[in-house]
Amino acid sequence: MSDFGILSLLPPLVAIGLAILTKRVLFALFFxxxxxxxxxxxxxxxxxxxxxxxxxxxxxxxxxxENGQIVTDLWNTRILVFDAxxxxxxxxxxxxxxxxxxxxxxxxxxxxxxxxxxMAAIFGTIIFFDDYTNTIIVGNTMRPITDRARxxxxxxxxxxxxxxxxxxxxxxxSTWIGYELGLLKDAIASVGENISAYSAWFASWPYRFYPxxxxxxxxxxxxxxxxxxxxxxxxxxxxxxxxxxxxxxQPMMTTEVDVGMPIEGKESVWVFVLPVLTLVALTFLxxxxxxxxxxxxxxxxxxxxxxxxxxxxxxxxxxxGMVVVAMALVIGMKIMSLKEVEETVVAGMKxxxxxxxxxxxxxxxxxxxxxxxTADYVVSVxxxxxxxxxxxxxxxxVAAFISFTTGTSWGTFAIMMPIAxxxxxxxxxxxxxxxxxxxxxxxxxxxxxxxxxxISDTTIMSSMFSGCDHIxxxxxxxxxxxxxxxxxxxxxxxxxxGLRNGWLLLAIAIPILIALHYFLSEWYGRKVGIPHGKVPxxxxxxxxxxxxxxxxxxxxxGEE
Numbered sequence: 379m380s381d382f383g384i385l386s387l388l389p390p391l392v393a394i395g396l397a398i399l400t401k402r403v404l405f406a407l408f409f410x411x412x413x414x415x416x417x418x419x420x421x422x423x424x425x426x427x428x429x430x431x432x433x434x435x436x437x438x439x440x441x442x443x444e445n446g447q448i449v450t451d452l453w454n455t456r457i458l459v460f461d462a463x464x465x466x467x468x469x470x471x472x473x474x475x476x477x478x479x480x481x482x483x484x485x486x487x488x489x490x491x492x493x494x495x496x497m498a499a500i501f502g503t504i505i506f507f508d509d510y511t512n513t514i515i516v517g518n519t520m521r522p523i524t525d526r527a528r529x530x531x532x533x534x535x536x537x538x539x540x541x542x543x544x545x546x547x548x549x550x551x552s553t554w555i556g557y558e559l560g561l562l563k564d565a566i567a568s569v570g571e572n573i574s575a576y577s578a579w580f581a582s583w584p585y586r587f588y589p590x591x592x593x594x595x596x597x598x599x600x601x602x603x604x605x606x607x608x609x610x611x612x613x614x615x616x617x618x619x620x621x622x623x624x625x626x627x628q629p630m631m632t633t634e635v636d637v638g639m640p641i642e643g644k645e646s647v648w649v650f651v652l653p654v655l656t657l658v659a660l661t662f663l664x665x666x667x668x669x670x671x672x673x674x675x676x677x678x679x680x681x682x683x684x685x686x687x688x689x690x691x692x693x694x695x696x697x698x699g700m701v702v703v704a705m706a707l708v709i710g711m712k713i714m715s716l717k718e719v720e721e722t723v724v725a726g727m728k729x730x731x732x733x734x735x736x737x738x739x740x741x742x743x744x745x746x747x748x749x750x751x752t753a754d755y756v757v758s759v760x761x762x763x764x765x766x767x768x769x770x771x772x773x774x775x776v777a778a779f780i781s782f783t784t785g786t787s788w789g790t791f792a793i794m795m796p797i798a799x800x801x802x803x804x805x806x807x808x809x810x811x812x813x814x815x816x817x818x819x820x821x822x823x824x825x826x827x828x829x830x831x832x833i834s835d836t837t838i839m840s841s842m843f844s845g846c847d848h849i850x851x852x853x854x855x856x857x858x859x860x861x862x863x864x865x866x867x868x869x870x871x872x873x874x875x876g877l878r879n880g881w882l883l884l885a886i887a888i889p890i891l892i893a894l895h896y897f898l899s900e901w902y903g904r905k906v907g908i909p910h911g912k913v914p915x916x917x918x919x920x921x922x923x924x925x926x927x928x929x930x931x932x933x934x935x936g937e938e
Contacts, residue, residue, distance in 0.1 A: 382417050386750040389414035390783030390833070393743055397832045397849065404732075407739035407833060414746025430742070437741040454741055456690035457835075461734050461842075462727045463697035467653055468518055468843075469726025470704040474713045475641050476649030478522060483647050491617060491916040494520075494527035495600035498534055502541025503593065509542040509554070509836050510693060515654065516541065517843025528916040530616035531623050531846040532609060532854040533599075539840035539855060540596045543787055543828045544589035547821050561791055562817065565799035573809060578817060584880030585770070585818030585873075587866030588778075589825050591891050595862050598895050604912045606902035607857035612850070613913040627847035644713045653704040660699040664692025736848070740785050740833040747784045754793075766805040766812050767874035773798045774819035774870055778863065781827020785834040790824035811878040815870070818880075822866060830859035861898065865891045 393410025400406060412430045419425030440454040488494050498520045505512045516538045524534045546554045562575040599605055605613050616622050623629060669687030701723070708714040714722065773794065781790040798816045806812035828834045832852045841848040868890070869883045877883060903911030 381755075382750045383755060385417060386747070386752045386755045387783070388417065389743055389746045389750065390752060390785075394783065394832060397852075404735060404739065407736065407743055410833075411739060411742045411746050414743065414750055417750050418746075430746075433742040433745040434738060437738055437745060453690050454738075456694050458734055458738075460690065460693045460697050461730045463694065463701055464514055465728075465730035466723040466726040467657070467697060467700040467704050469722050469729070470701065470708060470714075470719065471518075471650055471653055473641060473718075473722045474649045474704070474708040475645035476647070476653075476704075479645035479647045480519070480522065480650040488523055488527060489918050491527045491529050491913075491918075492601070492603055494524045494529050494918075495533060495537070495603070496597070498524060498529075498537040499541060499596045499600050502537055502596075503545055505541075505545075509546040510689065510839065512542040512545065513538050513836060513839040513843050515658070517840065517845070519654065521843075521845055525622050527918050528616045528620055528622065530609075530612040531627075531629065531844055532612040532850050533616075535840045535844035535846040535851040536609065536855045536858065537596055537600070538844050539829060539837055539851070540592050540858070542836050542840065543825045544592045547589050547787070547825050548583070548586060548593075558791065558821065561795040562799075565795045568796065569800050569803045571803075571809060578809070578814065581814040582818040582821070584884050585815040586822045587818075587869050587884065587887055588774075588822035588863055590884065591862040591865055591887060592825075592829065592859065594888060594891060595858055595895065598892065599858070602895075602899075602912070603915065604895070604899035604903075604910060606898040606911050607854065608850075609854040609857065610899070610902060610906065610908060610911055610913065612854055614908055617914045617916050623845075623847065624850065627850055629841075629845045629847055641713060644711070646707075646711065646713075649704065649707050649711070649713070652707060653700045656703045657696045657700040659696075661692045661696035664695040665689065668692060730842070736838050740835060740838065743833055744784050744786055744789065752780070752783060766802075767876070769798070769802045769805060769812055770815035770819045771867065771870035771874055773802075773816050774823040774867060777820050777823025778826040779823075781824045781834075782831045783827070785827065785831045785837075787824040787828030787834075790827065791820055794820045794824070811873075811880070815873055815878075815880065819870065826859065826863055830856050857898075861894060862891065865894060 389410045392413045393406050396402075396406035396409055408430070411433060412426055415426035415429035415433070416423065418429050437454055438458070440452045440456075488497060498516065501520060502512055502516045505515055517534065520534055520538075521531075524531075547558075559575045559579060562578050566573060566575060566578060599609075603613075612624065615624065665687040666683055668691050669683035671683070674683045674686055705719055705723075708719060709716060777790050777794045777798075780793060781787055784790065795817070798820050799813060802813040802816035803809065828836055830852065831837060832848065837852065837855075838848065840846075841851040844851070865887050869887050872883060872886070899911030901911075903909055
């Protein structure tokens with residue numbers, strides 16, 4: 379890796395800027411990678427193109443060069459296989475009418491747009507053990523339900539994304555915590571201490587302001603129906619016009635176009651329930667097997683199994699099982715012929731191509747950032763202006779910037795944890811609130827970028843499985859992400875001023891978040907002419923007993 383100084387910021391900034399400016403995310407990502415190649419090639423455009431293609435091919439093949447040798451790790455390849463399989467499984471369920479059947483069954487209970495919005499948040503919180511699995515199940519399960527309730531795809535993608543990485547980073551049992559504990563263990567050892575990584579993890583929990591506040595904010599907007607920024611316009615459009623996507627939007631999954639309309643007259647909820655249960659069950663089984671099973675469980679319990687598990691293999695097994703069960707059901711129940719099944723599987727895989735290309739380019743821009751030293755430059759600049767109380771705040775800002783510009787939370791954790799822990803330890807004189815808050819800030823800052831960066835894999839997958847235009851998802855989500863991040867940063871300012879109790883800071887942060895949400899929705903609502911920033915309530919049920927009597931189906935109410 380060479381030292382390119384401030385120029386190392388160009389690849390991610392060019393990619394993000396062009397994505398927002400042009401709304402052509404593939405073009406933006408490719409050009410960002412090419413700019414990185416141009417730096418590495420010393421300004422030679424031909425060399426830059428060669429290097430760009432090399433990064434792309436290596437990321438497809440899950441390989442890279444190290445000391446002149448080709449090293450392979452099939453993580454990326456398995457994710458691409460999984461994406462293709464999940465596309466096939468979703469297409470089969472959709473085409474056979476499974477999604478329509480479950481939507482009709484659930485909407486007997488989900489009578490309003492508020493209930494549908496809240497259910498999306500609750501469902502996302504329940505599936506806490508893996509962020510990828512969360513985005514898949516929540517997006518695909520809730521999409522027909524929220525569509526029926528006139529909840530915008532933008533809100534569904536936001537709820538999906540905000541209950542993926544933010545939930546996983548807080549969960550005591552997840553596919554994340556093993557990685558987190560491994561980094562913590564090494565960082566603690568580097569300062570010569572032998573305290574438990576688990577104890578440090580738990581001590582840092584209340585200081586993880588961003589993910590906690592991001593989750594609370596999802597529930598707040600779902601319950602109040604009060605919005606601001608582009609999300610207010612998206613939700614208002616969906617309620618008033620019934621358009622869950624804006625005119626001209628390009629959803630990451632266009633199931634209706636690619637696969638065709640569902641087969642009517644043979645709908646069964648089992649065509650949805652059994653394949654999804656298979657996906658979840660085999661994913662858990664895959665985590666158990668790849669994590670060492672009973673032998674590992676005997677040594678350290680279920681968390682030890684998850685810590686050693688390979689989630690990508692587990693997801694491949696789960697998605698393959700989903701496809702097999704869906705095929706068996708639609709053929710066995712005579713819903714589709716073998717020819718129709720084959721055509722649907724191919725169409726389902728085809729609809730994932732665009733999203734898979736974005737993932738490949740997102741991985742490639744990370745390779746470009748690694749090559750030019752983007753993260754190292756940011757860290758070196760920030761480390762020159764630290765005092766003990768300010769360490770957590772600066773760590774959060776640096777981690778947030780790195781994760782946003784590189785699109786990776788785990789990569790940010792790996793970069794920042796070995797720096798943040800020793801730095802906080804040396805400046806504060808030992809393990810205590812400064813160190814624990816710095817640990818939390820690494821996790822919180824890393825999740826911020828993973829949550830809202832247009833080049834983050836989970837942001838892309840949230841758009842994908844919610845059937846949302848990717849740039850629309852990013853544009854509508856960022857104001858909420860910044861709201862949670864601002865309140866979290868304010869708590870770290872109070873920490874720097876001497877208020878060191880994490881639980882007390884969290885207790886202060888929540889009412890501030892509620893007040894800020896109220897102020898922003900009122901202010902933006904006045905700005906765009908939507909009173910209080912509150913979108914109407916939509917009634918799904920055939921009839922609904924309201925305060926003023928029976929309300930007909932399809933009613934859009936200004937007041938709830």
